[in-house]
Amino acid sequence: MNIAALEAQVQDFHDRFHAARTALATMIVGNAAAIEGVLTCLLAGGHGLLEGVPGVGKTKLVQSVAEVLRLRFSRIQFTPDLMPGDITGTTMLREDAAGGRVARFEPGPIFAHLILADEINRATPRTQSALLEVMQEASVTVGGVTHRLDPPLCVLATQNPIELEGTYPLPEAQLDRFLFKLGMDVPGLDEMRAILDRTTSSDTVQLQEVLDRDHVLAMRTLARGVPVAPSVRDYAILVALGTQPQSGYAPERVKRFVRFGSSPRGAQAIILGAKVRALTHGRVHVAAEDVRAAALPALRHRVLLNFEGEAERIDIDALIGGVIAGVPEPSR
Amino acid sequence: MSVSPNADALLILLGSTASSLRRARLRAAFGGLLVAAGTCVLVARLAALAGLPPDALDAAQWLAAILIAVTAAGAFAWAGRPVPRDEAARRLDRHHALRDALSSAAAFLDRPAPEPLERLHITRAAGVAARLTVPRVAVPDRAWMMAAAVLWGALGLWHVLSSATVSPAPDLVLAQERQTRSGDATRASLPAGSGQQARADSASTEIVDSVHRPAMPGPSAPGDAPVSPRSGDAGAPNRDGGPAASSLPAAAPGADGGAPSGPSGSDAVAAREDLARALSALFDDTADRPDDTVSQNGVGLPPSKRPRRVESPRGGSEAGRTHLAVDDRPGALQGEVARIRQDGARGGSLPLPPSHGRWLPSGATPDDARRAMPAPASLGAEGGAAAPAGRESLGEEEGAFDPVDGPLPTVVAVKPTAETAPPGRPGRRGERRGDPVPTTFERAAVPLRVITAPGPPGRESARDAVRTEPALTPALREYALYVNRSQAR
Numbered sequence: 001m002n003i004a005a006l007e008a009q010v011q012d013f014h015d016r017f018h019a020a021r022t023a024l025a026t027m028i029v030g031n032a033a034a035i036e037g038v039l040t041c042l043l044a045g046g047h048g049l050l051e052g053v054p055g056v057g058k059t060k061l062v063q064s065v066a067e068v069l070r071l072r073f074s075r076i077q078f079t080p081d082l083m084p085g086d087i088t089g090t091t092m093l094r095e096d097a098a099g100g101r102v103a104r105f106e107p108g109p110i111f112a113h114l115i116l117a118d119e120i121n122r123a124t125p126r127t128q129s130a131l132l133e134v135m136q137e138a139s140v141t142v143g144g145v146t147h148r149l150d151p152p153l154c155v156l157a158t159q160n161p162i163e164l165e166g167t168y169p170l171p172e173a174q175l176d177r178f179l180f181k182l183g184m185d186v187p188g189l190d191e192m193r194a195i196l197d198r199t200t201s202s203d204t205v206q207l208q209e210v211l212d213r214d215h216v217l218a219m220r221t222l223a224r225g226v227p228v229a230p231s232v233r234d235y236a237i238l239v240a241l242g243t244q245p246q247s248g249y250a251p252e253r254v255k256r257f258v259r260f261g262s263s264p265r266g267a268q269a270i271i272l273g274a275k276v277r278a279l280t281h282g283r284v285h286v287a288a289e290d291v292r293a294a295a296l297p298a299l300r301h302r303v304l305l306n307f308e309g310e311a312e313r314i315d316i317d318a319l320i321g322g323v324i325a326g327v328p329e330p331s332r
Numbered sequence: 333m334s335v336s337p338n339a340d341a342l343l344i345l346l347g348s349t350a351s352s353l354r355r356a357r358l359r360a361a362f363g364g365l366l367v368a369a370g371t372c373v374l375v376a377r378l379a380a381l382a383g384l385p386p387d388a389l390d391a392a393q394w395l396a397a398i399l400i401a402v403t404a405a406g407a408f409a410w411a412g413r414p415v416p417r418d419e420a421a422r423r424l425d426r427h428h429a430l431r432d433a434l435s436s437a438a439a440f441l442d443r444p445a446p447e448p449l450e451r452l453h454i455t456r457a458a459g460v461a462a463r464l465t466v467p468r469v470a471v472p473d474r475a476w477m478m479a480a481a482v483l484w485g486a487l488g489l490w491h492v493l494s495s496a497t498v499s500p501a502p503d504l505v506l507a508q509e510r511q512t513r514s515g516d517a518t519r520a521s522l523p524a525g526s527g528q529q530a531r532a533d534s535a536s537t538e539i540v541d542s543v544h545r546p547a548m549p550g551p552s553a554p555g556d557a558p559v560s561p562r563s564g565d566a567g568a569p570n571r572d573g574g575p576a577a578s579s580l581p582a583a584a585p586g587a588d589g590g591a592p593s594g595p596s597g598s599d600a601v602a603a604r605e606d607l608a609r610a611l612s613a614l615f616d617d618t619a620d621r622p623d624d625t626v627s628q629n630g631v632g633l634p635p636s637k638r639p640r641r642v643e644s645p646r647g648g649s650e651a652g653r654t655h656l657a658v659d660d661r662p663g664a665l666q667g668e669v670a671r672i673r674q675d676g677a678r679g680g681s682l683p684l685p686p687s688h689g690r691w692l693p694s695g696a697t698p699d700d701a702r703r704a705m706p707a708p709a710s711l712g713a714e715g716g717a718a719a720p721a722g723r724e725s726l727g728e729e730e731g732a733f734d735p736v737d738g739p740l741p742t743v744v745a746v747k748p749t750a751e752t753a754p755p756g757r758p759g760r761r762g763e764r765r766g767d768p769v770p771t772t773f774e775r776a777a778v779p780l781r782v783i784t785a786p787g788p789p790g791r792e793s794a795r796d797a798v799r800t801e802p803a804l805t806p807a808l809r810e811y812a813l814y815v816n817r818s819q820a821r
Contacts, residue, residue, distance in 0.1 A: 003448075003451065003452050003455055006448055006449060006452045007452065010452070222449075225447065225448070225449045226449055227436070227440060227446075227447060227449050227450040227453060228436075229418075229432060229435060229436035229439040229440070230439055231418065231422070231432075231435060231439065232432055232436065283431070283433070283453075284449050284452050284453045284456065285432065285433060285436040285437070285440075285453045286432075286436070287431035287432040287433070287436075288431075288432055289431060330422065330432065330435070
């Protein structure tokens with residue numbers, strides 16, 4: 001591929017990303033970081049966990065993304081009585097043309113491009129674990145048969161941080177499979193005005209479809225190919241290692257308050273997110289600022305506080321911010 | 333390797349930047365060396381001011397030399413290292429806010445087969461490089477050089493300001509001239525035919541004699557006359573009950589050929605010289621001070637460099653301090669020195685309690701000082717101190733005061749810093765109000781000028797200066813230390 005074609009691809013990535021973001025902003029008021037984070041998760045080939053109080057637009061955001069990107073969308077409302085088969089699908093006896101009975105796999109709602117796992121922490125761990133294979137291998141195994149899921153696959157889960165009664169906190173293995181954990185903020189005064197104007201009038205917002213599945217796949221491929229200089233890669237590694245209390249790179253605060261730090265998936269998430277961010281800024285190389293921007297959403301759900309940290313109500317975002325600030329940049 | 337038509341521009345830019353970085357490193361190394369040397373000089377001067385002993389100063393100088401050598405070697409070795417291309421690129425990135433563009437491109441250039449996106453980035457970076465000029469990447473070395481300039485400027489200023497306090501050690505001729513002039517001036521100022529003038533004559537004779545006469549083996553030297561005509565008063569015990577003070581230096585060349593417990597001949601000569609200097613200066617209230625003495629005591633220096641202001645009880649009071657008032661009559665002083673030496677010869681411990689001194693409270697006046705002095709009778713009885721030289725010619729009893737002259741003034745003895753003229757005090761010749769005035773002992777013995785210690789003001793530094801000053805004779809050193817300790821109590 002010649003340089004000019006690559007330049008065109010990069011420019012196309014940049015333009016389409018911003019077009020999608022602009023389209024989403026017509027539906028979702030505020031929360032620009034969450035919008036950009038969701039798109040980054042999708043284009044990096046990862047999954048996202050949206051956390052916010054009820055009514056801030058988590059579900060609406062995911063629905064809008066599916067609409068803007070023209071992806072096959074599926075919504076799963078997680079409840080305590082939800083079973084794994086309700087997600088993955090199950091084998092059923094069907095009558096064939098000859099009148100005989102055959103066992104046939106009926107795909108569940110997981111077979112889609114964009115899956116909204118709404119209130120994921122309300123399902124039992126057994127049901128939650130049904131997503132493990134889907135999120136990691138993009139496949140489902142039912143009755144000894146593995147079924148591949150059609151790419152692109154992106155699970156966007158939501159959870160409410162306030163209501164804890166009747167919920168099942170996600171296990172660490174499940175959390176680790178999310179590329180980013182994104183927070184949805186409560187809107188401010190101006191945002192509330194815009195929300196009310198848009199939702200209480202007779203005018204309905206029409207979302208513009210700016211991407212399709214092929215575009216998304218091409219953009220994913222391009223993002224994966226963004227090169228990372230060794231110094232920037234090492235910078236991301238040091239940031240990830242800085243969250244591990246047992247490593248020699250952790251600051252004193254991490255050693256005191258953190259039980260478990262980031263796994264290697266955390267460093268992978270940083271680099272993948274940084275690559276997408278570099279392209280969205282028109283660059284074909286990852287800079288240290290991309291790493292810094294991607295580190296917080298990539299690490300905040302991978303850091304588990306110990307008892308002292310919980311008792312002290314340590315803010316994990318501030319903790320990770322301290323880690324990032326403590327790692328020398330590659331340009332210094 | 334050229335992965336794009338414009339990659340050469342990037343390589344040229346990185347090469348130029350690497351050269352610039354090497355030059356900057358060299359400047360930084362030189363600046364670091366200057367800073368290290370300046371810091372060593374600063375520390376050495378501070379150590380000298382703190383009054384470190386000479387061996388510690390020597391060790392510090394060696395340590396500083398080693399530090400400078402190691403710094404120089406390390407700095408220039410660092411400056412001589414080749415600059416990696418990616419380091420130059422990172423510096424350029426930071427300088428131009430290129431967000432790791434050039435450093436990433438340099439890294440991709442080193443790969444054997446760059447990927448398509450890597451080649452794209454190299455091409456982009458080369459295009460950026462073609463528009464860039466090599467900056468003077470010299471922020472660190474500028475900082476170092478600036479630090480070195482500030483440090484050395486401060487050191488130079490300090491040196492200029494403090495050099496006024498340094499004067500050459502007095503030589504023998506200067507001392508002779510000063511002492512002779514001092515004696516003449518004193519004699520001229522005294523009433524003709526009085527006992528004081530006679531004492532001054534005697535003291536001046538001794539001074540000139542001691543200066544011109546080489547140090548000979550004491551006991552057999554014909555010039556080893558007793559300092560005091562009353563030195564033969566061997567029966568006068570001192571306060572400690574020991575042998576008479578006059579039996580030490582003065583009685584040694586006497587009829588018995590030298591007391592077994594007395595000092596050697598050279599010690600006797602030294603003691604006589606010390607006492608002669610002290611005697612001459614005790615009458616030297618109106619004598620003109622030499623210029624170097626003036627400079628030693630701070631005259632002509634900026635106020636911040638002058639010695640701490642300490643007023644004499646003679647001229648007024650000193651707020652918040654108490655001084656030891658010492659009977660500065662020749663006999664008393666001689667007896668004090670002799671008694672200290674005698675006590676030291678017996679293995680006694682210094683300091684001795686002041687036998688001829690009294691503590692004066694702050695705010696004491698000259699009259700208070702006179703009243704505080706021991707009575708004439710007790711002075712002779714307890715100290716065994718010989719009466720002043722002129723008194724015997726007047727036929728007075730031991731320890732009696734001259735009824736004509738009245739009590740001699742009481743002065744503050746050795747102090748670590750010079751006195752200063754108090755406000756309202758009638759100025760002496762060449763003095764202005766507030767100017768430092770040398771103490772009696774500083775005027776008495778020329779070598780005592782070194783009591784102006786190089787360290788910070790305080791008794792410790794003064795004591796160290798007294799201990800280490802080679803120009804001081806043992807007797808004066810003992811006496812100075814004794815008074816210093818007494819004042820410290």
